[in-house]
Amino acid sequence: MITADQILVKQINKAIALNTIYKKKPISRAEIAKVTGLNKSTVSALVDELLAEELIMETGTGESQGGRKPVHLSINKEVGNIIGIDLGVNYILSVLTNFAGEIIWERRISVKKNGNSSLQRIDDLFQLIEEAIKNAPPSVRGVIGIGIGVPGIVNYEQGHILSAPNLCWTDVKLKEIVETRFQVPVFIDNEANAGAIGEKWFGSGKKATDLLYVSAGTGIGAGIVINNEVYRGSQGLAGEIGHMTVELNGIACSCGNHGCWEEYASEKALFRYMQKKTSVESLSVFDLIDLATKGDHAAQEGFKYVGKYLGIGVANLINAFNPEIVIIGNTLPLVGDILMDELRKEVGLRCFASKYYSVKILSSELNMHACAMGAAALVISRLYASPVV
Ligand SMILES: [Zn+2]
Incomplete structure (x- = not known):
């Protein structure tokens, strides 16, 4: 028997x-x-x-x-396809990969930053998934699964979004909603966890056993990889480091606290800083990156300001976790050395642990694809861990 x-x-x-x-x-x-x-x-x-x-x-x-x-x-790369989604605050990026995780199709759409209901956003998400399915080449297994990275607190096992303040979402059973509609396994994770998994499987973190992925975009989150596994904490809420306090009586944050790191080192902080110097009403973060790289002094100062604050938080994280590498992802590092140099300088000044070993601080190799690729890797890793599924 x-x-x-x-x-x-x-x-x-x-x-x-x-x-x-x-x-x-x-x-x-x-x-x-x-x-x-x-x-x-x-x-x-x-x-x-x-x-x-x-x-x-x-x-x-x-x-x-x-x-x-x-x-x-x-x-057999062509046995089936996987859909990876980065559900951003003002965009949704969808990638279609083969079984080896190579991107064969992708599309990014802009969505309104404020005011659009969860229903409208889910409708946009459904449309993108449908488009990805239409673009999947014929294969033995078809679309094997869908992974989605979300900027918020997620119960990974249940695929339940508890709270995503930057999307104005609370209590959204996204796994259930998407599985009901598309009838394939769906995996939901926090976007920074997805980014960390993306870097671990396909990017700068392939060879690292212990790494931190810091997603610096509209907000800040971190994916923590310890001994090759994402560390989720006792309730799956680990990595919400955007909400660690860096100023005692600081700016009010959407989480209810004051002086959270993300109020000083994210796109929000960049725009707040820039508004004091110049009019940035109609500019996107990509416009500011463009200005800074073309030598605009005010824009460069803005990125240096957030770079400095990013460095403060990263120094704290290195002291806590002793990672081999720290990967900075999402929009802000796209500006390059202007921000990364300031960040590294601040770590050099403040970090105790990094004086005793050489920690690599890199910008993401996958750039804006880290989260979507990581979301696809959620499906691939589950499949590879349990091939009978
Ligand atoms: Zn906060």
């Missing part, structure tokens, strides 16, 4: 084999056995199953080491 434990062990081994093929492709059966420590007959049986499910494919042969030529195995 086969026990539940045996089924679980087999599922874990299958996930290990699939992950190894993804990371080391092309790879032979013998090499998988060597890398994973699984015995050759187990690997052979698992590979046969993965081939039958069309999740992997044979892609030629390697050099013979005396016996038969080893058969190369790779991920």
Whole structure:
């Protein structure tokens, strides 16, 4: 009789084999056995199953080491597609990827910043998902799943948005809503967690075991990766560092507190600072980035101001977590060294821990795709962790 434990062990081994093929492709059966420590007959049986499910494919042969030529195995990229969504405050970005996480289609739409109801925004989201599905090439499994990154506090297991102050959303059961409409598995996560996962799977964080991803856009959030896993805390609320207090009697924040970090180091802070110097009524953050990179003094000063405050918070985070790398993502780092130099300077001045090791502080390699790519990785990682799903 086969026990539940045996089924679980087999599922874990299958996930290990699939992950190894993804990371080391092309790879032979013998090499998988060597890398994973699984015995050759187990690997052979698992590979046969993965081939039958069309999740992997044979892609030629390697050099013979005396016996038969080893058969190369790779991920079957075309077996199905994944949709990754970055549900921003004033935009929605949708990417369609193949099974290996390569973007094959994308579209970004602007949405009104204020005043549009959750219903209107969900309608926009549905339209983008429908468009992504239409653009998916025919495949064995079709669209495998949808991942969505949201700027707010999310119960990851339930896919339930508890509060997203910058979207004016509370208590939205988004997973249920999207699954009911599209009938595929849906995964919802905080946008900074999604960004961290995106960087870990596809970007600057591929080789890091412990990393921090700081999303500096309309607000600030952080994705914390410890020992290769996103740290979610006891209730899944970890990473809300945009709301750590940096000024005792500071500016009132939408969360109810005063002096929150994001009031000093986000787009909100940039616009507030710029408004004191010049008229920025009709400008977007991208206009300000453009101005600053073309040498506009006021815009450069604005980015230096938020860069300094970003550095203060990042110094605190490095002291707390001792990460290998800190990746700064979302809109603000798009301005480049103007902001990043100021940020690094502030960390150098304030951080205690970083004096004793070299911590890399980088701007995101995936840029504005980090969250959407991470959202797609939520689906891919679940699939790779449990290939029978
Ligand atoms: Zn706050």
